[in-house]
Amino acid sequence: xxxxxxDTGKSQEKTINMSPWAIARRKFLRNKLAMISSFFLLTVxxxxxxxxxxxxxxxxxxxxxxxSLEPSGEHWLGTxxxxxxxxxxxxxxxRVSLLVGMSCTALVILFGTIVGAIAGFYGGFVDSALMRxxxxxxxxxxxxxxxxxxxxFQGQIDGLTILIxxxxxxxxxxVARIVRSKILAEKENEYIxxxxxxxxxxxxxxxxxxxxxxxxxxxxxxxxxxxxxIVAESGLSYLGYGVPQTIPSWGNMLSASQESDVLANxxxxxxxxxxxxxxxxxxxxxxxxGLKDAxxxxxxx
Amino acid sequence: xxxxxxxRLIGMIPMLLLISFVVFLLAKAMPGDSLSGExxxxxxxxxxxxxxxxxxxxxxxxxxxxFNWVSGFLQGDFGKSTRYKVPVSTLLAERLPNTIFLxxxxxxxxxxxxxxxxxxxxxxxxxxxxxxxxGLNYLGLAIPSFIAGVFAIYFFSFNLGWxxxxxxxxxxxxxxxxxxxxxxxxxxxxxxxxxxxxxxxxYTQFLRNDIIENSRKDFVRTARAKGTPTSKIYNxxxxxxxxxxxxxxxxxxxxxxxxxAIITETIFTYPGIGQLFLxxxxxxxxxxxxxxxxxxxxxxxxxxxxxxxxYGVVDPRIRLx
Numbered sequence: 107x108x109x110x111x112x113d114t115g116k117s118q119e120k121t122i123n124m125s126p127w128a129i130a131r132r133k134f135l136r137n138k139l140a141m142i143s144s145f146f147l148l149t150v151x152x153x154x155x156x157x158x159x160x161x162x163x164x165x166x167x168x169x170x171x172x173x174s175l176e177p178s179g180e181h182w183l184g185t186x187x188x189x190x191x192x193x194x195x196x197x198x199x200x201r202v203s204l205l206v207g208m209s210c211t212a213l214v215i216l217f218g219t220i221v222g223a224i225a226g227f228y229g230g231f232v233d234s235a236l237m238r239x240x241x242x243x244x245x246x247x248x249x250x251x252x253x254x255x256x257x258x259f260q261g262q263i264d265g266l267t268i269l270i271x272x273x274x275x276x277x278x279x280x281v282a283r284i285v286r287s288k289i290l291a292e293k294e295n296e297y298i299x300x301x302x303x304x305x306x307x308x309x310x311x312x313x314x315x316x317x318x319x320x321x322x323x324x325x326x327x328x329x330x331x332x333x334x335x336i337v338a339e340s341g342l343s344y345l346g347y348g349v350p351q352t353i354p355s356w357g358n359m360l361s362a363s364q365e366s367d368v369l370a371n372x373x374x375x376x377x378x379x380x381x382x383x384x385x386x387x388x389x390x391x392x393x394x395x396g397l398k399d400a401x402x403x404x405x406x407x
Numbered sequence: 408x409x410x411x412x413x414x415r416l417i418g419m420i421p422m423l424l425l426i427s428f429v430v431f432l433l434a435k436a437m438p439g440d441s442l443s444g445e446x447x448x449x450x451x452x453x454x455x456x457x458x459x460x461x462x463x464x465x466x467x468x469x470x471x472x473x474f475n476w477v478s479g480f481l482q483g484d485f486g487k488s489t490r491y492k493v494p495v496s497t498l499l500a501e502r503l504p505n506t507i508f509l510x511x512x513x514x515x516x517x518x519x520x521x522x523x524x525x526x527x528x529x530x531x532x533x534x535x536x537x538x539x540x541x542g543l544n545y546l547g548l549a550i551p552s553f554i555a556g557v558f559a560i561y562f563f564s565f566n567l568g569w570x571x572x573x574x575x576x577x578x579x580x581x582x583x584x585x586x587x588x589x590x591x592x593x594x595x596x597x598x599x600x601x602x603x604x605x606x607x608x609x610y611t612q613f614l615r616n617d618i619i620e621n622s623r624k625d626f627v628r629t630a631r632a633k634g635t636p637t638s639k640i641y642n643x644x645x646x647x648x649x650x651x652x653x654x655x656x657x658x659x660x661x662x663x664x665x666x667x668a669i670i671t672e673t674i675f676t677y678p679g680i681g682q683l684f685l686x687x688x689x690x691x692x693x694x695x696x697x698x699x700x701x702x703x704x705x706x707x708x709x710x711x712x713x714x715x716x717x718y719g720v721v722d723p724r725i726r727l728x
Contacts, residue, residue: 242422242425244711245422245426245704245707245708245711246426246429246704246707247662247665247666247700247703247704247706247707248666249665249666249669249670250665250666250669250684250699250700250703250704251433251700253669253684253685253688254433254434254437254688254696254700255433257437257688258433258436258437333549337551340551340553341551341552341553341670344553344670345669345670345673345685347688360553360554360557363557366572369557369560369561369565370561370565373561376557380554380557380558383551383554384546384549384550384551384554387549387550387551388545388546388549391545391548391549392545
């Protein structure tokens, strides 16, 4: 861990001997907004994933005697139209929404990086073939095709799996393009020529020499994607084409607001998921800004 | 430039063919056909359904069906909606003007708001006004459009009663009268703002940063040294340079508006293409579904093309060939 000093004069001297990662880490730790956001996001993630240990209420059981109750001591955020506790559902919903967001981000980054790195490193025919394919995928209107493909597989395969697969399949194009352009610039450096000339295999050059140098771009991209994909999941669930209705997710809980009675008179049913979703996205965006700033050698804070 | 445009337009043809192939296969892969949902199997003679399937060409080999669909499509025959029993072109003619009206209004509002806020913040960087606008921007970028829409309906329709929460026009107004147009604008206003929220936030932020960056450049210092009034420096010298990159966003806006329209129209029950699309998915109305998917894909292609061409128009340093 780097010793964080408040004295700017001293820290200036220190930067000289620090690795780029250490500089970035220090910049990030000093960014208050980003640190608060990280703390908040971490709390949300931990609480959501520990949901079964935090609350004992049953999320699937319909309880007619407790329909649409207002917030009270027993039900902190009230109950929904089927008598299920909103607070419990928020926790479980967060688990699903974050899980979908994380797995989609991981898949998109993995696939986009592989395609982008191969296209950028080999160039020539491989590059143009892969990039034509990427353009082809990028030209599909995202939402339209997710809904159509989702409708095909509805009920055949596990709903969550298919949603994650479809969203990932249609969103890797942007990452591939960015990684390719970064690799194109990076591979012109002499250390790559040196690595190739001493006989490194292409796979080793890409993984050991090129990727670590474009990693900062990939990390920033992953943060932006994470926020975008959570929005995509909840938007689809809101429309009824995302996470199956039987599983609570923030988007699914929000879709209750499509009934005008709930929307107008029972705000406690739809407002909590709306607010927690917005604040989560906001904090992810702040973390992304902080990371971008931290990795940017020109910004001096 | 013209040569490049023509070449890109020709280059779109194989892309469109590929997309049409994918759309066709996807529509065929969806479970059931339009007959299985519509007709009660208990009351209808199975033989009759079989005959109908034969007549509609559902039993032909797939390549034949694809060829029939494409050739009909090229001749302007979009097929007949199995749900509404009218040609798809009639349905589109009814819904398309609504969506275009929504999209154009949204763009106009986006540009007005973004320019006003961007210029205001750009001229006074790091002041209270700039920080407030910056904060609003972060919020605008973080709030998903459907959440913004739901909150807008809750506050402005149900609590304050300022705006209607559904439809595109008041029922019972005669087409063409003044009240009719007022009511249409009244109905489209809130959906348009919600649809343009993301664009407004990103435009404002971009314009602000660009103005601040430009104001530190040498040509501004020269203009100041000559004694040019500050307002003229900002409104003429800097504006001209800052608008350029913004123009290229127009192409990407087309694609964003398409996806946005599906969600926004559903929230505000606004009868447009996006709502028709979701209905056709739900009703397994394949002719309509295929036409709309093709149309939206084509629009996305055109949007990307427009973006690329505008890049070259505003920045002659970029060689298009």
